[in-house]
Amino acid sequence: MTFAEILATLPAADHLRGLDVVDASGAVVHHIPAAPGKMGSLRVYHALAQRFGGTLGAEAVAQGLQWFAEHVADARARPGAHPNIDLLLAQQAAPAGWRLLPLPA
Numbered sequence: 001m002t003f004a005e006i007l008a009t010l011p012a013a014d015h016l017r018g019l020d021v022v023d024a025s026g027a028v029v030h031h032i033p034a035a036p037g038k039m040g041s042l043r044v045y046h047a048l049a050q051r052f053g054g055t056l057g058a059e060a061v062a063q064g065l066q067w068f069a070e071h072v073a074d075a076r077a078r079p080g081a082h083p084n085i086d087l088l089l090a091q092q093a094a095p096a097g098w099r100l101l102p103l104p105a
């Protein structure tokens with residue numbers, strides 16, 4: 001399936017103003033805003049938060065990379081072009097056990 005096809009199966013995130021990725025101390029290490037060009041990533045991360053109880057562990061990382069589909073190859077080829085995928089790739093290499101916190105609007 002393509003990213004667009006997968007995205008159509010994920011829960012909506014239009015009720016969120018964004019999502020924070022936080023470390024064990026609660027510090028925000030990454031933020032995904034509810035903004036044009038970011039809504040697909042917000043939906044992926046929101047779905048991961050729901051499916052994996054808010055934990056960004058190995059299973060959630062693997063699922064997220066699967067959901068980002070064809071964009072993962074582009075992210076690997078162009079580091080920095082897809083920061084929300086880069087985060088998952090970094091977690092795949094060195095999991096930190098971060099938490100996903102959806103932010104209600």
